[in-house]
Amino acid sequence: MRILHTSDWHLGKSLEGVSRLDEQELFLKDFKKIVEKYNIDMVIISGDIYDSGNPPARAERMFYRIIKDISDNGKRIILIISGNHDSPNRLVAASPIAKEHGIVMVDLPKTVVKKGQYGDAFINDSGEGYIEIELRGEKAVIIVLPYPSEKRLNEVLSYDLNEEAKRRSYSDRVGEIFEKLSLKYRDDTINIAVSHIFICGSDSSDSERPIELGGSLAVDVDKLPKRAQYIALGHLHKPQKVRGTSLNAYYSGSPLQYSKSEINYAKCCYVLDIKAGQDPRIESIMFHNYKPIEIWKCNGIDDAIKKCEENREKNSWVYLEIRTDSFISQEDIKTMRNLKKDILEIKPIILGEEEIIESENIKDKSMEQLFESFYKFQRGVEPEEEVKKLFLEICHGEGEEKDET
Ligand SMILES: [Mn+2]
The missing domain is CATH 3.40.50 (Rossmann fold)
Incomplete structure (x- = not known):
């Protein structure tokens, strides 16, 4: 299966009060070409589709157009989770009409995605925080953890919310979820995780806004699901492989420079060829800088x-x-x-x-x-x-x- 990983589009984001929608529109045009050129089977967008919970109508139109276009009538799967900037409910409001296009949108950590046909793909199994998806004979088990705020995290862990559980750190609780969900991974499936979290020790920039200083909403690198062949992360705007682990955990970063702290590195997405039981081949595809x-x-x-x-x-x-x-x-x-x-x-x-x-x-x-x-x-x-x-x-x-x- 060939997967493209991107995130943090922040459609509707402005810079010093000036709109970037024109650049974002140019990016989306090129993005469509990349998806087609590389013959992608599944596109993963790891959160922060919009910059705010109440995006401009033009940003929403751009989003619906691109996901409809790249889904190519359901031949491709598009998997989207919400980030800290998205309004989860609003992001997925169009789910009922997106399903037949092969578009899967997950709003909250506790959401259970409906089983059934999504375009040419089938979700054979699902539960809180995971889906098993089948496309043209290949099966993938995907852990999906949309931005877990404290509150949303505890909704998932509601089964043991005693005093001791509450005292456990954010990192430990996220780790516990990953560990539990990892049990769904099998030897005959492609095993992936998708989330929108901050991993300790990663490089941040000025446009991510509430980067959790002091580490209260940071996750230690050893809490990532160890059996995942690829971990598609969103949140940080600099593309980077997560340090301090041999896992294939990547932040794809944002497609545009969203602050002056981001001018010294290029933007990209990752394309991976992945099969069950094998280390994926990962390539970064550079994006154009439309207006430096x-x-x-x-x-x-x-x-x-x-x-x-x-x-x-x-x-x-x-x-x-x-x-x-x-x-x-x-x-x-x-x-x-x-x-x-x-x-x-x-x-x-x-x-x-x-x-x-x-x-x-x-x-x-x-x-x-x-x-x-x-x-x-x-x-x-x-x-x-x-x-x-x-x-x-x-x-x-x-x-x-x-x-x-
Ligand atoms: Mn972001």
């Missing part, structure tokens, strides 16, 4: 105006950082905006204040020094000893666990 986000560091206002003029034809989103010793006049701002469209922000960096964010200085400083200057920069006061100690403890703890594979 750029940060222009300019030396003075004249330099900034010159850059705007030189790049006036370029199709990009721009953050302007201007080193200056005076303020920037409304007139200069107007000149820049007239020359280069899609300037998202014009930020004056008053000389003398920028030191700590200059990257060349970062390498020479210890973590403690960096934390002190960052704290001072943000709060205006030195951090207390206790805060500093706690921060360094966390840093060191993380460092030891990192295992680059």
